């Protein structure tokens with residue numbers, strides 16, 4: 001029996017997270033055994049250039065020798081204590097000083113971070129309703145599985161079975177980058193909205209950057225109405241720059257959610273904010289939240305070391321962006337020379353090649369008709385040539401520092417051949 005068949009006999013879809021099943025690109029998934037630098041290796045030892053980078057966390061690439069040496073020491077020091085530890089304090093200081101926040105709570109995933117931040121916003125304001133944006137994904141907690149992006153978008157199931165209507169009735173879905181839509185939602189639910197949660201750069205409908213003016217107005221309108229503004233920076237945090245992206249919009253949200261990079265590749269999430277809100281959290285306040293492995297020492301130490309590298313390397317963010325620009329330019333030239341219709345959207349070190357005809361890309365409406373068939377063909381062609389891209393059109397490529405010029409050149413060349421192949425088959 002193949003490993004995939006065995007996996008399917010033991011796990012739904014053979015995977016532990018739906019997108020890994022490669023369903024939307026109509027391929028059998030590859031099973032990875034190990035990773036090093038810019039590469040992942042499947043169970044047969046086949047090498048692939050990795051443009052998923054574990055959906056963002058592996059910003060430095062896989063298995064850096066300095067980090068491996070440190071990890072060995074951390075293993076000796078103990079895996080989990082269930083008691084307060086010094087590294088949690090150090091990590092809290094790192095995260096709060098890198099962002100405009102006073103207090104932070106560590107959790108084990110991005111889902112937990114957003115779910116808990118929403119509970120805190122509700123507890124703090126005493127209000128029930130929440131606003132989210134179509135195409136943004138904030139993890140899989142019940143109240144957020146409403147027309148959400150990422151896996152659910154790709155599988156074309158706008159809501160999940162098992163989510164009670166009663167839970168969802170408090171969630172309002174607005175159009176991304178559309179302030180009038182938010183104004184209308186607030187007007188018709190006056191005094192009942194606890195929070196607005198948003199990905200400041202949406203990375204779960206491909207890449208769709210939040211607009212500067214929109215973010216400014218969103219901050220203004222939420223402040224005026226006593227609504228907690230939550231920046232879900234599970235992707236953007238420490239990726240687009242060190243800390244939060246908020247300063248690039250010249251605003252300060254109320255709560256921030258982090259994950260991915262801050263765990264250095266281990267399971268982590270965090271939410272942070274000012275004293276006046278965060279003190280409502282248990283045990284200081286009456287909003288309950290807890291976790292057996294929260295602030296896990298291994299995750300905290302690896303996260304701390306990655307954050308320190310990102311902070312101390314003054315050129316790293318520029319370097320990451322340059323790599324992304326190189327891909328963007330290469331892909332654009334290839335689109336032009338082959339005549340394939342598509343558009344590359346890039347923000348710093350995140351990018352997406354959308355297939356199809358597009359004008360301006362501002363919201364989910366603008367990309368929902370992207371040509372997923374073409375993307376599947378493209379994905380397969382690249383995979384066969386040793387390049388693993390996100391296995392879905394509506395996901396982002398995440399650049400890592402381990403990706404060399406040579407790798408990027410090879411990828412651009414294969415991209416050209418893939419586009420030529422697509423035109424021949426059209």
Ligand SMILES: Cc1ncc(COP(=O)(O)O)c(C=O)c1O
Nearest residue numbers: 109110111137138139232234235
């Ligand atoms: C913006 C955003 N928020 C939250 C999450 C959920 O994080 P996790 O998968 O760690 O639960 C994700 C996952 O990709 C995400 O992209």
